[in-house]
Amino acid sequence: MGQRAAIYARVSTSDQSCERQVTELTAFAERGGYDVVGVFKEKASGASDNRVARNRVLDLAQARQIDAILVSELSRWGRSTQDLLDTLNRHCQVVCDG
Structure with a gap:
């Protein structure tokens, strides 16, 4: 069993979609051996x-x-x-595919 991970995808406007990010991150997780425990999508300003x-x-x-x-x-x-x-000071590991 790999590390447990959450996928976080965000877009800034309502006419955008998180689906490309989720698709790419799901593939990344599979390649990296991550066990995805949740997918979190958001439409909000960074x-x-x-x-x-x-x-x-x-x-x-x-x-x-x-x-x-x-x-x-x-x-x-x-x-x-x-x-x-x-965020990093809160002892989180943020992994970026890109």
Whole structure:
């Protein structure tokens, strides 16, 4: 059994879809031996701190129910270096396919 991972996909506007990200991340997880325990999709600005799906993923990581968070690129997780550093300081492993 591989590491437990959550897939997190985000788009910024309602006319966009998360499906390409989810498809690519699912394939990445299979190649990497990750056991995907959840797929979290969100339509929200990356600049927003209050993203419900991202907060749920962070809660899973903090509860040690997942070992990794899979994102298609770091800009899908957050828009600033400080945001990324804050996340990493919460002891999460963020894995990027790209």
